[in-house]
Amino acid sequence: MIPWRETPLATLVGGVVALLLVASLVGWILHRRASSPGARATVDNINARIRAWWGMAALFVVSLMVGAAGSVLLFGFVSLLALREFVTLAPTRSADHRTLFWSFFVITPIQYFLVWYGWYGLFSILIPVYAFILLSVRTAITGDTERFLERSASVQWGLMVCVYFVSHVPALLFLQIPGSTTYGPQLMFFLVVVVQLSDVLQFVWGKSVGRRRIAPSLSPNKTWEGFLGGVACATLIGTALWWATPFTPLVAAGMSLVVTLMGFAGGLIMSAIKRDRGVKDYGSLIGGHGGVLDRIDSLCFSAPVFFHLTRYFYGA
Amino acid sequence: MIAALIARVAQFVCGPASVWHCDPHGPRQRIYFANHASHLDFVVLWSALPPARRRLARPVAGRDYWERSALRRFFARRVFRAVLVDRNTDPRIDRAAAAAASVEFMVGEMGQEFSLIVFPEGTRNATGAIGPFKSGLFHVARARPDVELIPVYLHNLNRILPRGESLPVPMLSRVVFGAPLERIPGETKDAFLSRARDAVLALKGES
Numbered sequence: 001m002i003p004w005r006e007t008p009l010a011t012l013v014g015g016v017v018a019l020l021l022v023a024s025l026v027g028w029i030l031h032r033r034a035s036s037p038g039a040r041a042t043v044d045n046i047n048a049r050i051r052a053w054w055g056m057a058a059l060f061v062v063s064l065m066v067g068a069a070g071s072v073l074l075f076g077f078v079s080l081l082a083l084r085e086f087v088t089l090a091p092t093r094s095a096d097h098r099t100l101f102w103s104f105f106v107i108t109p110i111q112y113f114l115v116w117y118g119w120y121g122l123f124s125i126l127i128p129v130y131a132f133i134l135l136s137v138r139t140a141i142t143g144d145t146e147r148f149l150e151r152s153a154s155v156q157w158g159l160m161v162c163v164y165f166v167s168h169v170p171a172l173l174f175l176q177i178p179g180s181t182t183y184g185p186q187l188m189f190f191l192v193v194v195v196q197l198s199d200v201l202q203f204v205w206g207k208s209v210g211r212r213r214i215a216p217s218l219s220p221n222k223t224w225e226g227f228l229g230g231v232a233c234a235t236l237i238g239t240a241l242w243w244a245t246p247f248t249p250l251v252a253a254g255m256s257l258v259v260t261l262m263g264f265a266g267g268l269i270m271s272a273i274k275r276d277r278g279v280k281d282y283g284s285l286i287g288g289h290g291g292v293l294d295r296i297d298s299l300c301f302s303a304p305v306f307f308h309l310t311r312y313f314y315g316a
Numbered sequence: 317m318i319a320a321l322i323a324r325v326a327q328f329v330c331g332p333a334s335v336w337h338c339d340p341h342g343p344r345q346r347i348y349f350a351n352h353a354s355h356l357d358f359v360v361l362w363s364a365l366p367p368a369r370r371r372l373a374r375p376v377a378g379r380d381y382w383e384r385s386a387l388r389r390f391f392a393r394r395v396f397r398a399v400l401v402d403r404n405t406d407p408r409i410d411r412a413a414a415a416a417a418s419v420e421f422m423v424g425e426m427g428q429e430f431s432l433i434v435f436p437e438g439t440r441n442a443t444g445a446i447g448p449f450k451s452g453l454f455h456v457a458r459a460r461p462d463v464e465l466i467p468v469y470l471h472n473l474n475r476i477l478p479r480g481e482s483l484p485v486p487m488l489s490r491v492v493f494g495a496p497l498e499r500i501p502g503e504t505k506d507a508f509l510s511r512a513r514d515a516v517l518a519l520k521g522e523s
Contacts, residue, residue, distance in 0.1 A: 084331065084486040094442075094478045100485040283488055284333060 008244040012189050013061055020057060023050045042207075048288030056286070056295070060192065064185055069116065071170040071188065076112035080104060081292040082162035082300075085282040089273065090154040095144035099135050099155055107131045108163050115167050118174045127164040132156055161270075161300050162293070168303040175307070176316040177246055186244045187310060190252075191259060194238040195302050198260040199267070202230025219271045231260045246314050255309065259302040266301030270294075319395050323363035323370070330356060330476055330489040334364040337495045337519075338466060341366055345431050345463045348373070348493075349453055351446045351516055352435035353474030356484065358396070361433055361468055364491040375433045376422060376452075378403045399425045399432065401452075419455040426460065436512065440479045446517055449509040457499075457508070465497040467512065469519035492519040 027047040034043040063070035087100060107127065114123040136152045169191065173184035206226025214222045238256025242249040270293065274282065283291025326332075350361055358375045365373055379400040382392035392398040401418045426432060434456075436449035457465055471490040477483075497515050500508075 080486065085488060087485070088472065088488040092475070094475070097475075097478055097481050097485060101483055104485060283331065285331070 009064065009185055009189065012186070012193075012241075012244060016057055016061075016193065020050070020054055023053070045288050050288075052287045052289055064189070068170070068173045068184075071173060072112050072116045075166055075170045076108065078292060078296065079108055079112070079163045079166045081285065082166065082282075082296060083108065083158050085291045085293045086158040086162050087155075089277045089279065089282070090151075090158060091147065092151055092155065093144060093146065095142040096139055096151055096155065098142075099138045099152075102135060102138060103131070103155060103159055103163075107135075107159060111163055111167050112170075115171050115174065120174075123167070123171065127159050131159055135159075165300040165304050166296065168307040169299065171307055172310070175311055175314075177310075177314050178316050179246060183246050187246075187306075190238065190241055190245050190255075191303060191306050192299065193241070194234055194256050195259050195263045195299050197237055198230050198234035198263055199298050200230075201233045202226045202264070205229030205233075215268065218268060218275055222268070222271075227264060231257070231264065234260045246310075251313075255306065258309065259306050262302035262305050263298030266298045269301065270297035319370075322359060322395070326356060326359045326363050329484050329486050330360050330473065331486070332360050332364055332489045332491050334491045334493065336493045338464075338493055340493070341369065342464060345426065345429070345460075346373075346466050347431065347453070347456065347460075347463055348433045348466045348468050349436050349449075349512060349516065350433070350468035350470055351441070352437045352439065353441050353470070354477045354479065355440070356473045356477050356489075357435065357440075357470050358433060360473060360489060361470060361491055362396070364493075369431070372429060373431045373433055374399050374425065376401060376435075378438075403438065415451065415455070419452060419459060422452070422456050423459045426456075426463075431463075432456070436509070441474075442479045446513060449513050451505055451509065453512060454505045454508050461499060465499075465512070467494040467497060467515035467519060468492065469494070469516055471520075494519050 027043070027050045030043045031047060034040045059074060063074035083104060087103075092100065111123070111126055114126060135155055139148065139152050139155075169188060172187040172191065175184060175187065177183045203221070203226065205228075206221055206223045209229070210221075210223030210226045212224045213220065214224055214227060235253055235256040238259075239249055239253040242252035245252060247255060270282075274280065281290030282293035285291055286295055289295045348361060350357060358377075362370055362373055362375070375396055375398045377392060377398045377400055379402050382388050382398060382400055392400060399422055401421060402414060422432065434453060436453045437447040438450045439447075441447050453465075457463070469492045471492070472487055473489050476485055476487050476489060494515055497512060500511075503511075
């Protein structure tokens with residue numbers, strides 16, 4: 001159990017609940033006011049998203065309350081679901097079956113075990129080095145060489161994005177930071193809240209004042225107005241949360257800016273894969289949002305950068 | 317209860333999305349016919365049906381395969397109440413007579429209440445392509461002109477659990493139910509079977 005009273009977590013959770021209540025209220029008002037069928041569809045989608053946010057926030061908070069093991073399990077499970085969606089779109093052949101089985105049921109559990117065990121040295125190279133070699137050779141042994149590089153590369157990509165990157169979120173819990181309090185849970189909270197709020201705010205800014213598209217062929221919803229407004233607001237909110245972290249306000253602002261930019265990059269990269277494969281969403285598990293990977297694409301790419309910046313400047 | 321549990325596990329591993337081009341709750345008896353590439357095919361198709369329809373849907377399977385061990389027999393007979401038919405591989409038996417007996421048996425097992433789930437290719441296809449259809453579907457359809465013939469395409473299950481593998485890899489699958497196959501009086505067997513196969517193939521491109 002995390003010592004709630006001695007940490008700012010209770011305040012942070014209270015803030016999230018308040019935010020969701022406001023969102024639900026706004027959603028309800030929008031629902032009452034929507035008249036045209038087009039507006040109604042948009043509002044219904046927004047309300048589905050808000051409902052899903054309640055569920056996701058509840059899961060996240062409960063896992064935090066359970067403690068480190070809860071967070072490791074939650075994100076391990078998220079990794080498996082995301083990898084499942086990724087592999088569905090990957091151009092694998094039947095010869096890759098065993099390789100994929102290893103990725104899901106051996107590599108992923110070991111990676112999260114290493115997070116929980118706090119073995120940083122192996123945690124940081126298991127997938128980039130050992131899984132890379134092991135899985136490539138497992139595929140090579142099958143003798144099916146057709147599009148070998150494309151197939152092995154896509155499996156490796158899936159593991160990097162869905163497992164390796166995501167595992168850096170709970171790994172924050174095990175960062176040793178000198179000081180009187182444990183910062184792990186707050187750091188995790190800070191990262192997840194800033195990155196996800198940046199997504200939401202980019203959506204809101206884009207929907208309300210967005211005009212100039214950043215990459216029309218990639219994602220019609222990403223506009224310069226949405227990007228700048230969302231990043232600026234999320235950075236301000238991140239800065240305002242400095243008191244819960246080991247950062248000074250200025251550092252908190254810098255960290256927020258970096259993670260929102262990485263999150264934006266992640267969204268673009270994962271959209272490029274979807275466009276190439278001709279799908280709109282990775283899945284349909286989360287109502288209104290699409291698949292798990294659609295929701296966490298920004299988190300995937302910001303987590304390792306946030307982890308390493310924090311470790312480099314604040315780690316023991 | 318075991319069946320419901322299996323349906324849950326299948327839904328978790330295969331995360332199936334189902335697409336319906338016919339009424340899922342249609343009141344008439346049906347024969348669902350689908351492409352066959354994996355052991356999961358039946359379970360996933362079956363768990364995509366509304367729960368009330370599931371209880372009335374029975375798979376047709378090869379007796380030689382499903383009676384080979386006690387465990388298989390238990391699943392086939394008790395859990396899914398499969399209609400087990402002989403695949404007529406023995407050259408000494410009069411094939412026409414045996415086929416007629418199988419058809420009669422299937423029609424009898426359907427009664428006035430059950431729907432059937434059949435895989436007219438007769439065996440799992442390793443490549444993911446759809447092989448030629450066997451004639452059983454034609455004969456049963458002719459014996460029961462009142463039942464609806466529903467083509468079904470199963471996406472991705474050959475990647476989740478391919479033939480020859482025993483452990484599944486989680487992926488998202490999709491079950492596409494087509495509109496009922498039109499009945500054409502006096503149609504020849506070959507014309508009917510190729511039309512039925514085309515109906516399944518046509519669903520491949522549907523999303």
